[in-house]
Amino acid sequence: MTATTDAAVLERVTKRYDSLTAVGHLSLRIRQGALFGLLGPNGAGKTTTLRMLMRILIPDEGSIQVLGEPLSEQAQDRIGYLPEERGLYPRMQVRKLLVFLGALKGLPESEANRRARDWLERLQLADWSEKKVIDLSKGMQQKVQFIAAVIHRPPLLILDEPFTGLDPINAVVLKDIMLELREQGSTIILSTHRMEQVEMMCDSICLINQGQNILHGELQAIKKAYGKNTVRIECSGDGDFLKQMPGLIQSVNHFGAVVEAKLRPGADPQEILKAAVDRGVRIMRFELMEPPLNDIFIERVSDAHA
């Protein structure tokens, strides 16, 4: 693959703050058109990495290429950014603020104005467009922030925790727009703690911990490497019987209505099913599956700390 088909390439990027190394020799490739999940525990260096991609911070070492060229002010205009901490001028009118931010990204003001109206209409904020930001609810402000990130139709979109503060209905609206933007060819980098969203939306991921890349690749390939070593069971009772099979089961994870059990290598899932039937447990659902991303995340991070 040549650099032109990568939306972003980080080459041994390092950022230090005095004695603290926030990001250390991080190398990363993000394919064009990918919906890329950047994962990591708190303080792993995700925000620092995104800020360097956005050219808000300058790396101490290493190089960054975005959309086939080294980072520059021009390249910056082709990226959309939704920061983790929301930032809008509280006393500005919603539409005027969007026009200002769109114009800063290089749109003519009339075009920015037109697009702001369209987006506000689409996200059901048309009635609020002449109101001050401070008068909007948190969820509405979040949608305004999202519009600010996409108003200039960036080929690369960086979203840091985009679903925070959104109710399920608006979360779905936002997710649909993200998928639509990807359909249109945008590359999206999504940084979040919500594994189920990454699992459902992203096609490739990178897991970083303490500023290091500890897992990186296509999500399907990563999961496949772990194999189908997990059973998800929905049954009567609390699934206590699973604890009586230490030879078969390595660990159990209760979710209330559902139990997930990680099998020991070579264990036959059929034997678990049999044991359940023998004990008179009623099975509503029995599924053999790849490990959830959440488990992979926890396992990798705790391995890294061990």
Next chain:
Amino acid sequence: MRKLWLIVKREYVTRVRTKGFVIATVGVPVFSIGLFAFAIFMATRETDHTLKLVILDSSGGLGARVTQGLNYKLANGQPEFSVVKIVEQPGSDERAREELRSEVSNGQLDGYLLIPGEVAKGGPAEFHTKNPGDFGVNEHIGRAVSDAVIAQRLHDRGLQIENVSEVVQGVELKLVKVTKQGEAEEKGQTFLVALVLAFILYTTLVMYGVSTMRSVLEEKTTRIVEVLLSTAKPFHLMAGKIVGVAAVGLTQYLIWTLTAALLATYGAAMASAFRPGASFPRFHIPASLLAYFVVFFLCGYFLYASLFAAIGASSSNEQDAQQLQWPVMLPIICSMVMFNLVLRDPNSTASVALSLVPFFAPILMTLRLSAQTPPSWQIGLSIALTAVTTVGVVYFSARIYRVGVLMYGKRPSVVELVRWLRYS
């Protein structure tokens, strides 16, 4: 450059549209003119009725002369004073006063004048009244007593004088300021011009400096700064803020100056209609002084505003900012403290040295320039030093700004600020 322009424009437009701007722009002059007018009105207000006085005369004969001297007329043609009676050589001073005091307090009398025996040797006369704050009345009474005493002294030396005022009339000393351009009569304009220019500098540096600081801090605490940094250079953000706030300030000054000019023209026209031939002090500010003022104004503004911006960027809340702003406020305040020192002797070693220090130069050099034109090399050196310092300070402030706006938490120490300068 387009981005810088957009940032300046947003800053300017949102500020000018606030209620605060309108209130400050209209309110400050209205309030200060109102206060000024009120003070003048109160000070010059004439009493509208004849004041009834009693003179207690222990001097032997001065009472009649004083009464003659109190021949002032009110605006309505009535006499200003009416001496009800003159008590010569009161038997019991204490008892006479007691009576008069009660008459004054119940309004029968407006006051009584005490002329003691030793007044001819320089002892004080006393005027007892309910309202000792009427300067016009006090001046008239004082003059009448003085004239009477002087006439008495002359009489004792064998000179018979009818109109004492004519004899003791003093001589006015006209002050003429010599400059390279020629000579101009001085009626306190030098001091006034110096005061006004220094005051404009002082208020602008402090007011708009703090305003810049607040604005940077607000962008930081509302986190909008990260969104802006994702599209614009930190230097453009800082510069845009400083220029935007400056433009707001200039707009305000422009409005005030135009209003003042209009009022002055109108006022002069009104006054000459009522009192033809009335003279007004003409303020002639040389063009060179104005040009230097603009240079020092700009240097000083960018010097201090960028420091204030760096402080806003390094703070995480208003309290931190207020503590950090003191080291920056100090030189501005010091400049004003040294106002008199410099104006009294603009060419003393201290004045020259202080006016070369970049942080003092904007205000102190302007003072020296308005007092008397300093040697060219001093002006040049002062401008050069200030300009170089300003460029340096803007550079370092921008570096602190860039790091500071993304740092949250405790107030940074000086060591940390220095470390920030080195971040790439």
